[in-house]
Amino acid sequence: MAKILDRLLLFLYSLCIGILSVIAILLLSGAIPDSYEALDRPEAYIAAIAVAVILFLLSIRFFYISLRRDRASLPSVDQRTEYGDIQISMETIENLSLKAAGKVKGIRDLKSRIRVSQAGLEIMIRAVVDGEHSLPLLTTEVQRQVHEFVQETTGIPVADVSVYIANLTQSPSFKSRVE
Structure with missing residues (x-):
């Protein structure tokens, strides 16, 4: 039961982080126009894009882990x-x-x-x-x-x-x- 709950939480977490990182990438790249200028220096702009991309890649990995089946453990009796x-x-x-x-x-x-x-x-x-x-x-x-x-x-x-x-x-x- 705990394993199913952990997978569900990991799934929801990765989905939320993935959506937020896609929105951040689109905002920072200019695909979605923003009404205010939050980043005035190019170094901060590049760092924000890098963090958003890393979060997006991590969310894809977590999403994959939450959906894959655990094939490594076969039913057994452990002593x-x-x-x-x-x-x-x-x-x-x-x-x-x-x-x-x-x-x-x-x-x-x-x-x-x-x-x-x-x-x-x-x-x-x-x-x-x-x-x-x-x-x-x-x-x-x-x-x-x-x-x-x-x-x-x-x-x-x-x-x-x-x-x-x-x-x-x-x-x-x-x-x-x-x-």
Whole structure:
């Protein structure tokens, strides 16, 4: 929220300074006639134009900064250890949770979403099951596997693992032909 407010203020500031510097440049260059003669010495006149041009260039730079997207920071979980900083991308945590859930027999077509809360990671797993196993046992096993694997591998506390069973797969039925 603070970053958005900072960008908005920077945008408004650069817009105002840009407009004022353009007006000053036009007034000083004589493009807009003024009714009074404020600058009687040529040194002051040149200095005023230089300041107006510098302010205009700065306002263009600030305007660009306020509008560009911050592509450098990808979503990650940051940890501080005694040796330094560690950043683990959200994509890595998603892949770890998918790997752990995929080890459970009867689970197919996995998708995961990760959210970071004050208590730790909140992992949401979406799965399709084969329908041959007990759903409560299957989902409990997925929760346990994902919780233990992600927490052990990353060292980040896992607060919650939610499992959503989206559908059942139809297992192909083979009838034996007896001749």
